[in-house]
Amino acid sequence: MQLHPGIRSVLTAAIIAAATGYAQTIPDQNDPTRQSTITPTLLNMGSGFDYGNTGPFVTMTDRQFLERMRLRGLMEVELSRIAAEKAETPAVRQLALRMTDEYTRWSATAGRVSGRLGLRVPAELDPKRKAAVAKIAALSGPEFEQAYLNEMVRLQNRALTMTHLELTNSGIGGLKNWAGKLEPVIQEQLAQAKKNLAETAVVSKK
Numbered sequence: 607m608q609l610h611p612g613i614r615s616v617l618t619a620a621i622i623a624a625a626t627g628y629a630q631t632i633p634d635q636n637d638p639t640r641q642s643t644i645t646p647t648l649l650n651m652g653s654g655f656d657y658g659n660t661g662p663f664v665t666m667t668d669r670q671f672l673e674r675m676r677l678r679g680l681m682e683v684e685l686s687r688i689a690a691e692k693a694e695t696p697a698v699r700q701l702a703l704r705m706t707d708e709y710t711r712w713s714a715t716a717g718r719v720s721g722r723l724g725l726r727v728p729a730e731l732d733p734k735r736k737a738a739v740a741k742i743a744a745l746s747g748p749e750f751e752q753a754y755l756n757e758m759v760r761l762q763n764r765a766l767t768m769t770h771l772e773l774t775n776s777g778i779g780g781l782k783n784w785a786g787k788l789e790p791v792i793q794e795q796l797a798q799a800k801k802n803l804a805e806t807a808v809v810s811k812k
Contacts, residue, residue: 667776669725672716675712676713676728678713679709679712680728680730680735684739686701688743690702690706698755704795705758705795712788742754748806752803752807759796769792772785773785
């Protein structure tokens, strides 16, 4: 069953409005002065529909992807803001700034798109995650850096798993394409966190 043209137009406009203007910069790890830009907006990704319904077909994976992107974003931004101030190693501070920038943008986009799709996502961290952030924030020096980087590795591994599931099971073309754009960036973040973790571990043993 084809969508009524009026419904299609309204829905498409809503999805475009949810993410228009989203852009993000990825630092080149080999040359800090160079930058490359991706714009994972729903504007140029199209929108998927289940033609047996009168709107977008939102799968359980879509719901989980948006909810966990939002929640993970809140946690990563909070931890990374703290790390940007407390970390003593320049490479760790650089990662913290990158994570703050990228996850602030991604979390905001997940929130906007969720609202347009009628989905509810967390507005703040739950008590369990707040306690985890506070525990890491209470540390200092190499111990803090190790705890922060271990948490970044853990969260990015989970991010990759959810992003891969979204690529496989999404019912919304725009979200599927967005996940495809995010996946290589998350892989870069994970690689950088692992590299920093190994380097700081060596330094702390000297």
